Amino acid sequence: MKGIAISYAVVAALIAGGALLLGEGALRFATECLLILAMAQMWNLLAGYAGLVSFGHQVFVGIGAYGLFRISDALDLSPYWALPIAPLACAVVAAVIALPLFRLREAYFSIAMWVFSEIVAALVTKTSWLGGSAGLPLKSSRLLDLDWFEPVLFWIAGGLALGTIGGLFLLMRSGFGLGLMSVRDNDLAAMSVGVDVQRNRFIVFVLSAAGCGFAGAVSFLGNLYVSPAAAFDVNWVVYMMFIVMIGGIGTLEGPIIGTVVFFGLRELITDQLGYSAGWYLVALGTVAVIVMLWSPRGLWPPLRDRFGLKLLGVGRTAPTPPDLPPLAGKAGQLG
Amino acid sequence: MTLLEVNHLNVFHGDLQAIFGLAFSVAEREAVALVGANGAGKTTFLRALVGLIDSKQGRVRFDGSDIQDTPAEHIARLGLGMVPEGRMLFDTLTVEENLLMGQVSRRSGAWTLRRVFDLFPALEERRNHLPRQLSGGQQQMVAIGRALMCNPRLLLCDEISLGLAPVMVEQIYGAFEDIRKEGTALVLVEQDVKRAASASDRIYCLLKGRVSLTANAGDVSVTELTQAYFGM
Amino acid sequence: MAWIETLVNGALLGGLYGLLGIGLALVFGVMRLVNIAHGEFMVLAAYLAVILVGLFPQVHPLFVLIPVVIAAFAVGYLYQALIMNRVARAPDPLAPLLLTFGVSIVLRNLMVEVFGADVRGLQLGELSRASIKLFGLSIGVMPLLTLIAAVLLFLLLQWAVKRTVFGRIVRATADRRDIVRLFGVKPDLVYNYVMGLSLALGAIGGVLLAVRSSFTPFSGVERLLIAFEVVVLGGIGSFWGALLGGIVLGMAQLAGLKWDANAGLLYAHLLFFVVLLIRPAGLVASRA
Numbered sequence: 001m002k003g004i005a006i007s008y009a010v011v012a013a014l015i016a017g018g019a020l021l022l023g024e025g026a027l028r029f030a031t032e033c034l035l036i037l038a039m040a041q042m043w044n045l046l047a048g049y050a051g052l053v054s055f056g057h058q059v060f061v062g063i064g065a066y067g068l069f070r071i072s073d074a075l076d077l078s079p080y081w082a083l084p085i086a087p088l089a090c091a092v093v094a095a096v097i098a099l100p101l102f103r104l105r106e107a108y109f110s111i112a113m114w115v116f117s118e119i120v121a122a123l124v125t126k127t128s129w130l131g132g133s134a135g136l137p138l139k140s141s142r143l144l145d146l147d148w149f150e151p152v153l154f155w156i157a158g159g160l161a162l163g164t165i166g167g168l169f170l171l172m173r174s175g176f177g178l179g180l181m182s183v184r185d186n187d188l189a190a191m192s193v194g195v196d197v198q199r200n201r202f203i204v205f206v207l208s209a210a211g212c213g214f215a216g217a218v219s220f221l222g223n224l225y226v227s228p229a230a231a232f233d234v235n236w237v238v239y240m241m242f243i244v245m246i247g248g249i250g251t252l253e254g255p256i257i258g259t260v261v262f263f264g265l266r267e268l269i270t271d272q273l274g275y276s277a278g279w280y281l282v283a284l285g286t287v288a289v290i291v292m293l294w295s296p297r298g299l300w301p302p303l304r305d306r307f308g309l310k311l312l313g314v315g316r317t318a319p320t321p322p323d324l325p326p327l328a329g330k331a332g333q334l335g
Numbered sequence: 336m337t338l339l340e341v342n343h344l345n346v347f348h349g350d351l352q353a354i355f356g357l358a359f360s361v362a363e364r365e366a367v368a369l370v371g372a373n374g375a376g377k378t379t380f381l382r383a384l385v386g387l388i389d390s391k392q393g394r395v396r397f398d399g400s401d402i403q404d405t406p407a408e409h410i411a412r413l414g415l416g417m418v419p420e421g422r423m424l425f426d427t428l429t430v431e432e433n434l435l436m437g438q439v440s441r442r443s444g445a446w447t448l449r450r451v452f453d454l455f456p457a458l459e460e461r462r463n464h465l466p467r468q469l470s471g472g473q474q475q476m477v478a479i480g481r482a483l484m485c486n487p488r489l490l491l492c493d494e495i496s497l498g499l500a501p502v503m504v505e506q507i508y509g510a511f512e513d514i515r516k517e518g519t520a521l522v523l524v525e526q527d528v529k530r531a532a533s534a535s536d537r538i539y540c541l542l543k544g545r546v547s548l549t550a551n552a553g554d555v556s557v558t559e560l561t562q563a564y565f566g567m
Numbered sequence: 568m569a570w571i572e573t574l575v576n577g578a579l580l581g582g583l584y585g586l587l588g589i590g591l592a593l594v595f596g597v598m599r600l601v602n603i604a605h606g607e608f609m610v611l612a613a614y615l616a617v618i619l620v621g622l623f624p625q626v627h628p629l630f631v632l633i634p635v636v637i638a639a640f641a642v643g644y645l646y647q648a649l650i651m652n653r654v655a656r657a658p659d660p661l662a663p664l665l666l667t668f669g670v671s672i673v674l675r676n677l678m679v680e681v682f683g684a685d686v687r688g689l690q691l692g693e694l695s696r697a698s699i700k701l702f703g704l705s706i707g708v709m710p711l712l713t714l715i716a717a718v719l720l721f722l723l724l725q726w727a728v729k730r731t732v733f734g735r736i737v738r739a740t741a742d743r744r745d746i747v748r749l750f751g752v753k754p755d756l757v758y759n760y761v762m763g764l765s766l767a768l769g770a771i772g773g774v775l776l777a778v779r780s781s782f783t784p785f786s787g788v789e790r791l792l793i794a795f796e797v798v799v800l801g802g803i804g805s806f807w808g809a810l811l812g813g814i815v816l817g818m819a820q821l822a823g824l825k826w827d828a829n830a831g832l833l834y835a836h837l838l839f840f841v842v843l844l845i846r847p848a849g850l851v852a853s854r855a
Contacts, residue, residue: 053664055603100844106660107601111795112843115836118792122833234788238672245665278679285673292666293653387745407748417749425742432735439736440751485750 008166015158019151027150031222033263034157035215036239040247040255041164042211043240048250049172049180050204053106055237056113057212059120060090062231064213065220066130072140079140079221080152083214090213094206102201114234121232135227153222160218164211168252180204238281242288248298257300261287336363337396338489338520339384339415344393346376346383346544353379354544357393361489366511366521368531368552371541372564377524378420380541381491385417386410398488411440416487420494420524422478424466431462433477437484444486445517451480454510472503479507479514489520496527508534528560542566570822572704577821579707581814582714583779586772587790588797588809589724590765595803597741597761598655603667606791607674608766609773612639613782614678616774617687628691632774636767643766646670647759655758671787678784688781695778713775720768721810728806737761769794789832796839815842 022030039061047053064086072082097116104112125133171177180200182190191197216236220226243262248254265287269280295302339361346354353376361367371377382388384395386407395403397415405413425433434451452459455476466474475495482490496504511534515521525531532538532552540548540563548555548563561567591605602608612635619631647655650670654662697708728734737757740747744754773790776782796816801808816835823834 047661051661053661055668100840104843107595107664108799110664111601111792112840115792115796115839119833119836119840122831122836126827126830126833238668241665241668242672245669249661276680278676281676282673282680285669285676288669289650289666289673292662292669293650296654296659296662385749387748406753408751408753411749411751419746419749423743423746425739425747427738427742428735432738435735436739436747436750439732482749 004169008162012158012162015155015162018158019154022154024150027154028222029263031150031154031157032219033259034154034161035219036243036262037255037259038157038160038164038215039212039236040240040243040259041161041168041252042208042215043237044244044249044255045168045204045211046208047241047244048254049177050201050208052201052205053110054113054208055110055234056115056117057208057240058232058234058236059113059117060094060209060212061216061219061236062117062121062124062226062228063090063093064216065226065231066124066136067213068217068221069136069138069226070130072138073136076140076143078143079138080144080156082140083156083217083221086217087210087214090209091206094209095202098202098205102198102205117232117234121228124232125228131227133228135225135230138221138224138226141224153218156218157215160211160214165252165256172252176200176203235281238284242284244298245288246291246299248300251298251300251304253304254298254300257303258298261299337361338363338365338398339522340394340396341384342394342396344380344383344395345391346379346388347390348379349390352544354383354391357544357546359539359546361520361522363488364515364518364520365537366515366523366535368528368535368538369522369524369541370526370528370531370538370560370564371547373526374543375541376544377541378493379544381417381493381522381524385415385491411485412442414442414486414488415491416482416485416489417491418475418478418482418493418495420497422466422474424474424477424481426466429463429465430458430469430477433466434458434480434484437481440485442486446483446486448484451483454483454513455480470503472499472507475499475503475507476510479510483514483519487519489522490514491522491524493524494526495523496525496530504530528564532560540564570825572706573821573825574818575704575706576710577818578814579710579714579817580821581810581817582710582717583772583775583813584793584797584817585810585813586713586717586720586768586775588794588801588813589721589806590767590769590772591791591794592798592801592803592806592809593724593761593768594765595798597737598651598758599660600651600655600663601667601795602651602762602765603664603791604671604674604787605765605769605794606787606789607671607678608639608642608787609769609776609790610678610782610784610787611642611674612766612770612773613689613777614682614687616689616777620689628689628778632771635774636770639770640763640767643763644759646766647762648755651762652755652758655755671791675784675787682784684783684785686781686783687777689774689777691778709775709778713779716771716775717810717813720771721806724768725806733760793832793835796835800839800842 018030019027043054043057067085067089068079068082071077071085072079075082101109101112124130130136172181179190179195182195216231220231239262243255243258245258246261247256247258262284265283266280269275269283270277291299337360339359341357341359344354344357344359345352357380369377369380379388383391386402386405391403393403394401397413400413402410402413425436428436431448434448457473458476458480461469461473466477469477479492479495495507499507508530511521523531523535535552537551538549538555539546540560542563543566547566548559587609591602594600594602615638616631616635619634620628650666651663654666691709694709698705699708728738736752740752740754740757747754776790793816797809797812799812800815801810801812816838819838820832820835823830827834
């Protein structure tokens with residue numbers, strides 16, 4: 001525990017300092033990495049810990065971004081202060097659709113989320129006060145100090161990434177987390193010992209949506225522009241999924257590894273080798289497929305098991321039984 | 336003539352070993368009872384024989400060939416059949432369609448649809464019913480008939496009498512006489528020792544994955560059997 | 568009167584939608600697998616058709632259905648044999664879902680790189696635009712032929728599943744994939760054939776849809792969502808339900824477009840969502 005707390009503090013310090021030391025290009029890249037990591041952790045929370053695979057999480061990226069832009073413009077509020085709207089709006093939406101969607105299981109839930117995302121995207125495209133298909137510029141951007149823009153975004157992104165990882169770590173070690181993992185593994189059994197499956201799933205779903213929305217808002221804030229095609233692009237959830245799949249679903253370390261692979265691959269294929277983004281996605285998809293075939297739990301669990309690593313493990317070991325004297329008499333010889 | 340011979344069989348469920356160094360044999364046309372308490376490993380043993388369990392070591396020889404590494408689909412074609420525990424009928428197929436599945440392995444022999452219906456007339460009346468519309472005993476008849484349609488040389492029967500009324504059990508065990516007349520050897524797995532023993536030539540008793548007793552059916556007393564059954 | 572015409576044409580469109588869904592339903596019914604890449608395979612079939620039509624302009628375009636369907640069957644067989652059979656056995660329902668999603672991404676972006684992102688379509692000339700007057704309504708000829716083809720295919724499929732030995736084996740494997748091995752059946756082999764059949768049916772739908780409207784490599788998503796909605800609306804496990812679901816969806820789609828010309832699939836999606844809320848089991852009560 002102490003080691004984790006120390007490394008956490010170190011990373012936080014790095015993020016605080018890095019903003020001042022890194023150049024603009026590097027800051028943008030790092031911000032992007034941190035935001036995608038945060039989104040992946042949120043998707044991982046839902047899929048790996050609550051067992052719900054969502055193919056529609058891009059809807060929260062979009063709702064978060066649009067929420068930020070609209071409120072910030074409408075209230076003429078600095079976008080930094082308007083940011084909390086993003087997770088809030090997503091939490092509300094998630095809470096509302098959870099009711100009907102939770103009746104669906106597995107693949108049906110997954111695709112229904114996707115349909116929901118398409119519906120929202122279509123509605124936004126048709127709504128003029130949301131900018132229609134052209135999108136919205138961030139008018140309140142004039143309230144921003146552009147010198148500090150990149151560093152502040154980097155800090156926010158860093159805070160979000162650390163916050164999600166730290167928050168998930170604490171959550172999973174709590175009683176709630178234990179209940180959650182029991183639901184993921186066997187929801188009938190969990191119910192039979194009194195775990196409120198629906199309530200747990202609901203909370204996780206809302207948290208996952210909120211986190212995603214926050215990350216989405218920050219991402220589009222960085223662009224100073226949002227459009228429906230970009231905000232509700234299914235590739236958001238593709239990235240989240242692939243990072244989690246490759247890294248290791250249901251672990252906290254997995255998405256970190258997955259994010260490294262994701263960006264490493266991208267830099268390699270588009271920068272170094274000069275291929276287009278399309279080929280990058282082909283490569284990403286191929287890696288994901290290969291990993292799913294050879295190591296369905298992702299890259300982290302075999303690494304962890306092989307080298308006995310225990311970075312952010314949230315597992316619990318069974319208590320060692322106390323030493324009791326053997327029972328006297330014949331009964332002691334059974335079994 | 337030994338039809339089935341098992342030597343040094345170990346069977347595993349994941350990391351857990353369920354069968355330990357088992358030796359077992361069935362001669363042609365013989366009926367062998369395999370008894371034991373719940374969890375002794377009887378079903379595991381049968382499933383391993385028939386190829387449904389892969390993690391095993393040891394030797395299984397059927398009709399002259401080694402089958403311990405043979406896939407289940409092929410073992411069926413060699414003439415080793417099973418009536419699985421819990422019947423395991425095909426729920427969306429009718430009675431007749433369930434029976435006809437036995438023909439897929441394309442073994443010829445005495446058992447045709449006509450003969451199975453003669454053996455179990457109740458099934459002919461219900462040939463177009465679905466399994467869920469049948470009583471437990473009738474479902475068991477379908478399960479047996481389906482296995483018979485493969486014309487097996489050895490039929491493994493896993494807990495045929497489980498959950499059935501005594502009258503039904505009588506009727507089904509009565510059918511076994513006809514089945515044996517056609518030359519099929521039987522392995523009868525039961526928790527009901529008396530029932531199994533009365534229909535067999537030899538008995539094996541299984542306890543925690545090991546053979547605790549093996550004898551001719553007539554040569555063993557109730558006390559000995561009980562002791563071997565419960566491990567006392 | 569115009570509204571009735573819209574609804575009738577919607578019902579005809581439903582035939583096509585039913586075709587899109589039936590392949591997905593088949594795979595789910597037998598293997599409990601939702602093939603997320605189903606849409607991309609349909610688009611791939613459409614591209615193959617366009618290429619073949621380009622190579623053999625003297626042949627009537629609809630005849631390319633024959634080689635395309637055969638190719639689709641082969642691709643499906645290999646897809647299942649080489650990739651999907653490795654995860655079909657895993658007790659984890661997540662793995663096949665994620666895997667097929669991965670395959671869909673690979674296919675989609677490969678198609679972009681190889682074929683380009685521009686819009687394509689399959690031209691049938693006169694036939695695409697022809698319409699006849701039936702009971703005072705103007706009915707498209709292609710949509711009518713498509714519905715008839717869909718019904719015929721459904722009848723053929725039903726006959727194959729209910730009355731042939733192959734169909735019986737498929738149903739038994741779907742019921743109990745372990746036990747069926749006791750009767751000499753190789754479940755993996757059955758799955759290969761079923762996936763082949765699924766992609767073949769999808770190819771027919773994909774090609775016919777390409778006649779009706781244009782497509783890009785990104786059209787797979789639309790097709791998957793429609794196929795999925797058709798299956799769920801119709802009730803999981805019901806073939807004719809898929810056709811009925813398709814008809815309802817088709818009507819909603821065209822009615823929506825009439826009212827709101829740029830809506831795309833919005834009204835179909837909305838109908839699906841609403842039905843899902845009221846009747847999660849679908850329009851046709853599925854068998855247990």
